[in-house]
Amino acid sequence: MSKADNIVRVMSPGGSQVTDHSVSAERARSLYETMVLARTFDEKAVSLHRQGRIGTYAPMAGQEAAQIGAVAAMPDRDYLFPTYRDHAMFLQRGVDLREVLLHLSGEGNYIDHEDPADLTTFPITIPIATQLPHAVGVGMAAKYKGDDVASLVSFGDGATSEGDFHEALNFAGVFETPTVFFCQNNGYAISVPRERQTASATIAQKAQAYGFDGVRVDGNDVFAVYDVVSEALENARNGGGPTLVEAVTYRKGAHTTTDDPSKYRDESDAEDWRLEDPLDRARTYLEEEFGWSETDEAATQEWATETVREAVAAAEDHTGLDPGEMFEHAYADMPAHLREQRRQLVDEPQVDH
Numbered sequence: 001m002s003k004a005d006n007i008v009r010v011m012s013p014g015g016s017q018v019t020d021h022s023v024s025a026e027r028a029r030s031l032y033e034t035m036v037l038a039r040t041f042d043e044k045a046v047s048l049h050r051q052g053r054i055g056t057y058a059p060m061a062g063q064e065a066a067q068i069g070a071v072a073a074m075p076d077r078d079y080l081f082p083t084y085r086d087h088a089m090f091l092q093r094g095v096d097l098r099e100v101l102l103h104l105s106g107e108g109n110y111i112d113h114e115d116p117a118d119l120t121t122f123p124i125t126i127p128i129a130t131q132l133p134h135a136v137g138v139g140m141a142a143k144y145k146g147d148d149v150a151s152l153v154s155f156g157d158g159a160t161s162e163g164d165f166h167e168a169l170n171f172a173g174v175f176e177t178p179t180v181f182f183c184q185n186n187g188y189a190i191s192v193p194r195e196r197q198t199a200s201a202t203i204a205q206k207a208q209a210y211g212f213d214g215v216r217v218d219g220n221d222v223f224a225v226y227d228v229v230s231e232a233l234e235n236a237r238n239g240g241g242p243t244l245v246e247a248v249t250y251r252k253g254a255h256t257t258t259d260d261p262s263k264y265r266d267e268s269d270a271e272d273w274r275l276e277d278p279l280d281r282a283r284t285y286l287e288e289e290f291g292w293s294e295t296d297e298a299a300t301q302e303w304a305t306e307t308v309r310e311a312v313a314a315a316e317d318h319t320g321l322d323p324g325e326m327f328e329h330a331y332a333d334m335p336a337h338l339r340e341q342r343r344q345l346v347d348e349p350q351v352d353h
């Protein structure tokens with residue numbers, strides 16, 4: 001049996017451990033706290049979109065363990081290539097929440113403050129799978145230079161149907177690049193279920209065709225994801241070449257704030273363990289192993305709510321955008337209806353319309 005046929009777990013879905021695990025109390029708490037922050041942020045972002053305060057948002061609720069476990073395994077010097085759904089990856093990476101929100105409201109992003117020479121957290125990509133060849137290229141460059149780094153690229157199950165996925169894995173296999181391909185298999189690519197995406201039994205097994213290991217991990221088990229990704233990154237840095245990690249998880253919410261999943265999916269189709277909340281599982285583990293109390297829980301929830309509230313206030317205090325600018329650069333002679341709109345918005349905004 002190859003590694004790709006098993007699923008790696010630390011926590012059993014119903015609670016308690018299935019494998020020996022040596023995570024420290026400090027790390028376990030910190031991973032859980034970031035998961036709570038991510039969930040709180042996610043819920044707030046959905047409501048900010050509903051109120052017209054940010055643009056379209058791709059919720060990640062249900063995928064916190066996969067995203068946070070993977071990034072927690074990365075030293076700062078390793079390169080991260082995230083996607084449009086990876087907000088929790090940014091939080092674990094230490095990117096300021098205010099910056100994440102500014103980006104979502106169309107006002108630049110953290111990259112604006114980065115010296116390109118220090119850039120290790122790349123901007124999100126929206127075109128599916130285009131970031132995979134980039135991650136391989138950066139890994140190849142690092143290998144040529146003899147740098148002790150690896151790159152981790154995140155993508156979804158749908159991305160595995162793109163040419164870029166196959167080209168990237170092929171190159172990585174041939175040139176043994178220090179790349180971890182981190183697939184969050186959340187069951188759907190918008191409305192397309194995993195079964196319609198590929199006839200392979202697993203996504204992890206695809207690695208075999210390119211000459212390297214694929215590993216399937218329970219993506220709702222933050223400790224298992226952390227272990228699997230740590231090992232894959234270490235192997236990559238030590239000259240062992242790439243690994244494909246399939247983190248099996250479930251998107252609890254909609255594809256984006258402009259989607260209605262009730263039109264195409266029935267949650268009873270997913271295996272029960274995939275529907276189990278990754279936060280509940282981590283909290284149960286903390287309670288069983290480290291005496292996590294109701295007071296700890298209440299304090300964490302309060303801290304997360306307050307941190308998100310402050311970040312929203314800080315982002316909305318930012319006055320970088322001039323609303324008048326949206327009327328510029330399109331017409332040499334502005335049509336009458338736009339002149340009227342500009343008058344209402346820019347010239348006489350106090351008038352009641």
Ligand SMILES: Cc1ncc(C[n+]2csc(CCOP(=O)(O)OP(=O)(O)O)c2C)c(N)n1
Pocket residue numbers: 085126127128155156157158159160186188189190255
């Ligand atoms: C090249 C390209 N084709 C199509 C799209 C439209 N699109 C946006 S998200 C998405 C589904 C991607 O699914 P998956 O890779 O499973 O990631 P998930 O959204 O589930 O996280 C598609 C087809 C796109 N962004 N880029």
Ligand SMILES: [Mg+2]
Pocket residue numbers: 156157158184185186187188189190
């Ligand atoms: Mg998907």
